[in-house]
Structure formats: C-alpha cells, structure tokens
Amino acid sequence: MKYCFGVDIGGTTVKLGLFTAGGEIVDKWEIKTRTENQGEAVLPDIAEALNAKLAEKKIGRDEVEGIGVGVPAPVDAEGVVQNTANLGWGYKEVKREMEELSGMRAEIGNDANVAALGEMWLGAGKGRKNIIMVTLGTGVGGGIIIDGKPLVGAHGAGGEIGHLCVNYEETDHCGCGNTGCLEQYASATGITRLANIRLAKDDTSSVLRGQEVSAKTVFDAVKAEDAVAKEIAEEFGKYLGHAMANLAAVADPSAIVIGGGVSKAGEVLIEYVEKNFKERAFFANKDTEFVLATLGNDAGICGAAKLILS
C-alpha cells in the first residue's frame, strides 16, 4: 500500500490529510499556522506533524510517495513563491525546504489551482480531465485544469478568474485596482454590493429590506420568489455566466465546478449562471456542464495529494 500527504496552508490553520494512492482519506487533521517571524515555523511545523503521523500510523517513509502542498500565493513550476499576503513569507523555495525538512518528495501548487485539482480527482469533476473551478467566497478564486493538470502559467498566476473584466463601463474599483472585475459582482461581497445598489434604486417592496443583506439572504429571498432578489440573482448570473462563456472559449472544459461559501445557495444559483452562459457560449462549448463542488474544505488537501500522484 502506497500513501501520500496533502497539505493545505491557510492564513490561520494548516489542513493536513493522509491518503492512499487510490484516493482514500486515511486521516485528516489541522494545526495552527504560526505566521510570526516571517512565517519561519510554518514548514517545520508541517514536517513535524507529518513525521509524527507516520510514527502514529506505523507507516515507513518508503511507503510514502510524497507531500503535496497548496499555498495561498502564486507558485511557479519550480515550487518557488515570491511573496505571500498572509503567511509572512517573502521569496521562498517551498519545494526545496519542504523536501529538506521532511526527507520526502514535495510538490507545491497555488491553493486555488490545487482545490480545482482536488474536485477533479475526488469531487464534482471526477472522471474528467478538463475543468474550470470557480470559488465564490469573500473574493472570486479559481483554477483551470487542462488535461489533468493545473494551468500554472509563466508567473504561477494562471487561473486568476476573479479578475476577468466583465463590465467595461464600471466606475467602482476592485481591490486589485482595476474596474469591472468578476469579483465585484460574483463574490459574497460583490452580490451584497449588487443588492445594495438595486435596493437603493427604488422602493419596490422586497423581503431584503429591513434585514442585513448578504449573498445568503439574497438567495434565500430568491427561493421565496422575491422579485427584487431575482433581479439581483439575474445580474449576478449574467456576469458570472458571461465570464464563464469567455473562459470556456479558450479553455474548452467539459465541466465548470462552482464552489465556495456562496455556492451553498445550491442548484438555484447554477440555473442563473447556466442560462446566461448558454446565451453567450461559443457553439463548441454550449453543452459544458455546471456542477456544484462536493468536497468543501477538503478540496485543498485532496488536490494537494493529487499533485504528488500526477
């Protein structure tokens, strides 16, 4: 029996998983991300946790294929990070350090790309080799899997789906400095923004008035057939659907997987996106399937493990 580890480094916790090469999760657990002193403890803490797990499970190091690691930053093909927003790292040769600390082979990827790989391997994209995953959370992230591998790109910045421009008329700015980014319309904060703009436009009655507006309350109101909420969902669906149509014309996926907190709204969300997608998709891509992500927070450790097995 061969094993591998999948590690998903976040700003507050590191998720770790022990997998069989066949894709069974043997064990999963978390440790704290210690970001003080430029995050110098992050990788040693991981190496220690993995070696302790091997001892606990009585697994020899020669039975382990290696360690896959997802990092919240662009990672180049050599496993090098230039900078991270929330781990404290500057330039860091993550692959080399992880291998030296652990004595095992390591492969490093960007966390969003790695999550997409996880959904392809064990989740909503199972059995496919070409998928786009879009993660609707506080921001919009994503990963593009081409022929079974994440699209990494020249700077490790491939798959920055949230910063596709979908509205050239927009005057409000995105966090990245541009205007009209998908993230301004399709993230949790983007949907709240769309809702507040719509509610301020006139005084049509809506269950959304008199409560704190969020992506969740908007989609709850859509399910309750609230007309204003449906208008907001339609606008969200237009921007996300049109962005996915553009992306499909170049990446030609067999499925688009939608995950992240906002996707908890469920199938109703897919309907708004898919309808607008079909309206704009290039003919070769009209039959692209839309599916909800199924792995939730485990996508990262699953995809990280798959980095080692690819």
Added chain:
Amino acid sequence: MKYCFGVDIGGTTVKLGLFTAGGEIVDKWEIKTRTENQGEAVLPDIAEALNAKLAEKKIGRDEVEGIGVGVPAPVDAEGVVQNTANLGWGYKEVKREMEELSGMRAEIGNDANVAALGEMWLGAGKGRKNIIMVTLGTGVGGGIIIDGKPLVGAHGAGGEIGHLCVNYEETDHCGCGNTGCLEQYASATGITRLANIRLAKDDTSSVLRGQEVSAKTVFDAVKAEDAVAKEIAEEFGKYLGHAMANLAAVADPSAIVIGGGVSKAGEVLIEYVEKNFKERAFFANKDTEFVLATLGNDAGICGAAKLILS
C-alpha cells in the same frame, strides 16, 4: 541524425517540411489539397509525398521520429476530427489513418494551436514555454501554449480567441452567431468594419476617404499620422488589448505573439495593443511582452514537427 516531418493541411494546399530533431528545416514543399469525394485523397497524398521525400533524401524510416500534422478543425487528444469546414472530412480518425498510411508515428493538432507551437519552438516565442499567439487574418485565430504544449481542451476547441466577447453592447452579429466577438474588431474585416463606421460618422478629412479601406490602408494612414486612422487603430487596440488582458489573467503567458496578415503593419500595431493591454492587465501580467510572429507561413509546419518532438 534523427528527422521528423511537419505537415500543415490547408483548404487549397498542403505544406510539408522535413526537419532535423534539433529544429533545422532540411526541405519544404507543397502539394495540392484534393478535397473531392469527402477529401478521401488528402491523407494518402501526404503519405505518398513523405515516402517519396525519404527515398529522394535516402533517409530510412527508422531515422524518422514521426509526422506531426496540423488540421483546420478541432482535433481531440486522440487525434480525431469530428468535422471540417473545408477539407470535406466528417468524422475522421486522422492519427490512426495517417499512421497506417505512412507506417510512421503521427500526432495531430489544430492548425492554429500548431502554429502557436511553431512560434514557440523556432519563432518569436523561442526559449519560452507559456505563450499566447493571436493570428489576425480574415478572422482572428489563436493558440495558447501552456508549459510547452498546446491547450487542446475537452472538445479540441481550446484557444478560440477570436470568439472572446469584448463588447457586450454590440448589436452586429459575428459569423459564429454571437455579438461582440473579438473577431468583429481585430480581424482584417473587423478593422475595415471599424473604419467604415468611423468614416460614416462625420466628414473629418482623412487620407482614407476616396480609396478602398482595408486593414493595410488604415495602418498605412496611421504611419502617415492621419488623425482618423489613429482613432480607428486606437479602437482596434482597445478591443484586442483588453481581450489579451483578460486572457493573460487566466493563461499567465510570458509573451503574446501577434501574427497573421494584419500584423504586417509591424511595430505600430503592437503599440496600440500593448498600451491598452497595460491599462487593463492584472498586476501579475503587466510585464507580458508583445512580439510580432516571425515564421509567417512556416509556423504551421514547424509547430506540426514539434508535436512529434514534445
């Protein structure tokens, strides 16, 4: 010395090249594309031409790595074509047939993807592994090279750059049935269309008046400092630059190669595109280089040969 063949099938001629594995062109020539009877003669004609070349050059079949073939249609990862607009083929297992007819290994790719691979190997993208090539001809074609390989996708339809939507307000239709496709603004016919719309708008004097307007006359007028022509070039540059900014956010190339007949306008064209690209590019992609294609009509045979060597 090892050799390989690169074959570029067009609607009227088939271009063929004999290469060393190191990338030297030993010989290149053309044969007619016989499309009658559902194009049944196309592949046998190619096999005959290649075997005749081996006899002529006294090269043994065991010295040949194989045959790469570019086809003007989507081609899936198994070398199968579903349909072609101008060869007469319906469903065709091109890889299998080519191998049976020639007795050599064959790899098949879409012609636009293959041309992009050619520019990466021996042309403007030399030394790089991640490029986008956009071909501005009658239409707008393109190919995306990720980590040294063409992005093929689930249906073999990856890299359909010409059908990125760049203007959601457009009311005129593209040949594909959609509205606002890049091809409507950045192809030779698209530039002519932009020029005619601009010239009809008012009667500002311009050297473009009283002559037949084309992409060439527009860029010639730009070089002659014609103000109206510069406005047209600016609009062209805006649409192409913004489309490339969106594409770079997901594909993260190190360079964007511009080829096709329109690119003969030269560096002046790059300036208009690059300026608008920088305005919209995601920060990680601001330094993406723009370069003119250098292989011209040889890009296809070069990239086809590289299919075999990858």
